[in-house]
Amino acid sequence: MIEVNSISFRYHQDWVLQDVSFRVEKGEFIGVIGPNGSGKSTLLKILYRLLDPQRGEVSFKLVPLKRMNRMDIAKRVAVVPQETHALFPFRVMEIVLMGRFPYLGRLMFEREEDLEIARKAMDWTKILPFSERPIDELSGGERKRVFIAKALAQEPEIILLDEPTTNLDIHHQIDFLNLILTLNRERGLTIVMASHDMNIASEFCDRLILLKEGGIYKMGTPGEVVTQENIEHVYGCEVWVDQHPVSGMPRISLLKKEMK
Amino acid sequence: MKIFFILFILIFLCTSVSSPATHPFKDEVGREVTFPFPPKRIVSLAPNITEILFTLGIDEEIVGVSIHCNFPEKAKDKIQVGSYISLDFERVVSLKPDLVIATGAGNTRDMVERLGKLGFPTYVIFPKNFNDILQSIAHLGQVVDREKEATAVIQDMKRRRQKMVELTHGLPRPKVFLQIGEAPIVTVGKGSFGDDLIHLAGGENVSGNEKEMYPRLGMEEILKRSPEVILISSMNPKGDYRRILQEWAHWKMIPAVKNGRIHLIDSDLIDRPSPRIINGLEEVARMLHPERFKKY
């Protein structure tokens, strides 16, 4: 569904991404992992055309992003950003409805069907009881769900998540990820998630892309990517890799200096 | 003991003889001012003061004037020491005046006090209407030792005033609007020179009942008061008389506009408490009662 062809990007002098290529198939749950500064966020921003790569091309179903109208991109790609702080205290309902913007056209006012879609999205993310509350009154976890609901309201084919579990406690992390997983499995939504938490990525994603200094170090299943060797090469530190006792997926444990 | 007594008397005599003759004068705001008499070096801080001095025959004694002093021509050649509100004290010091003359309607109290602290006696005049001007001329005549000339000037002004009053006696008083500001529109109220002149010239100031000396009237009020004559006092040298006329032309229901009785008058003549105020009076009278002046 998405083809990334040899893209390179830099903000100023230094290349943040160099010659990155991969494909995302429909229905996949992809995790993009790597150390800070490896280009995870930048890659995501390129995927929804917040940034344009200086070299290379990204295509959505064979149509280059550059040739697509922003509204069309919005109808296909939705983003749940890292920051959920809103400058003005809009109400939850208003924010979710903003997800319908690409479909409103000249009209500017939402129709009954738009309301329906928004309601369903809020129901799905279990925030319907909060619909009238201003967003600054909600907790971090609840706010995240508002933005997922907004992303859902866009009726996208693919959802991008940028470091979605930062600042969430365990309970909310699990809720959130299960929600995403359900969206992926039951609704067939393609997911691309950038995360610094490798265990989460390993646990939930079908495929992982491990970035190192702007290039792809390894791409494949969690079992292929999350190995002691790879982690050492990319992160430059020793870790213990074993298997999650319940799921069998690779699991990383930290090592104190004395333990080695 | 005797020696001490004689010494004491001698010292006393010496100190009283060594100082020059001084006169304590009381100025128009009640201050006691002592200065060498007659003053040989005078600084004037306002244009009306300068005019009065020149009229009294003083010329060389004037060593400093304000930047506003524009009459007579010779005044423009004098050294300038500042404006109404801002004084170049260094320059004043360098001129070493015996006496500084200021006006209560213009110069600031701070200025006068500071001059006092610097050791310069300052005589303040404060004329508020036509009669006060005559008084000020008399006072300044005393101060600069030109009492005879002062009396002559005052007599002349009184005579000419009387002539105007006689000429316009019994005539109906036209309603007059004296405009001294363009934006906003400012006119003259009770206690101002303009108001005094209008009255003396046989007119009725439409704003004569306003408590402020220079009230801002809205156009609605002016329309309601329907002035028959509009006098425009030109203070702005770049002001465009035609432009002001164009503005007034919008309001044809005002009698003054309809009958074309809008006149320009030099503000130095009607707003400056100097001997030329009598010229101002004659001008205004001519504008208010043109039929009386056709013979001249």
Next chain:
Amino acid sequence: MKMITLKKVVIVSVLLGCLLILVVLLSITMGSVKVPPLRSIRILLESILGSKETGSETERAIILSLRVPRIILAGLVGAGLSLSGVIFQALLRNPLADPYILGVSSGAAVGTIFAILMGLGSLSFGLPIASFLGALFTVIVVFYFGRQDGKIHPNTLLLAGVIISAFLSALIMFFISVSQKEELHTIIFWLMGDFSFSNPQAIRMILPYILFGICFLYFHAQQLNLILLGEEHALQLGVNVERLRLISYLSASLITAASVSVCGLIGFVGLIVPHSVRLIFGPDHRLLMPSSVLVGASFLIASDTFARSLLAPIELPVGVITAAFGGPFFIYLLKTRKVIKTL
């Protein structure tokens, strides 16, 4: 579920429109000269219908040539300044922004003062053009310096505007220090803002900007909502953020420039009205924009009417009234905010 629908916007607009009409009618009847209220209204109606029966020539002049132009101009300027306030607050993402923050008003002031010192034109003709040119020049300069990497950036724009504004203020102070007494009076008079020189030419001059601005900008109301959520959110949803910023900046600046040119610097309106309306009606621009426009017009007309009637025959500067009434009212709203629920 409560939300902003077209119906709600129309209802609120109609209600506020009625308030505006009421304010206009009351203002026609008030003034330093007592004209009986019914007669005033009849004079107004007759002039629309083309007849000239009621009232003396003076009364007709007072109503039609003095009060009506003032009311219309005050309404247009109130609407314009309120709308620009809304737009600048969204553009700069700053609730403290008002229409003058980017220096447009300082530019207009420099233009006006320069013209006054050169003796060009009067408050009715000439000067408004000089103001507008000064304002326009400033808009362009700030725009040029407010860009970063070729794009408008709110913080850079704000910084550029504030700095240029400060520079222009210094220039204004210089001009003031070298001006004569008579000019000074006119300069200060203009700086305080005043409607006493309202005339049909001024109305004709600013009407197109205000009307066009209001209509054109309304189509971008929803986009402004999105941009307030965050630049990335807006882009991601399909908004052309750069284009929106450009349009907002230029339109709001032009509206401000036009307003300031005809009546001087009237403060408070562009800050108080958007905030008050937002506290009552919420931050959604689809409702905020038309409400601010109508409330702004009513507010400024009412303020001007008070300014010219309160201490008649003396006229107060309208800026004094907007601050004196606007300030306490706004504080009142702030305190009771929790009670007033958004519709």
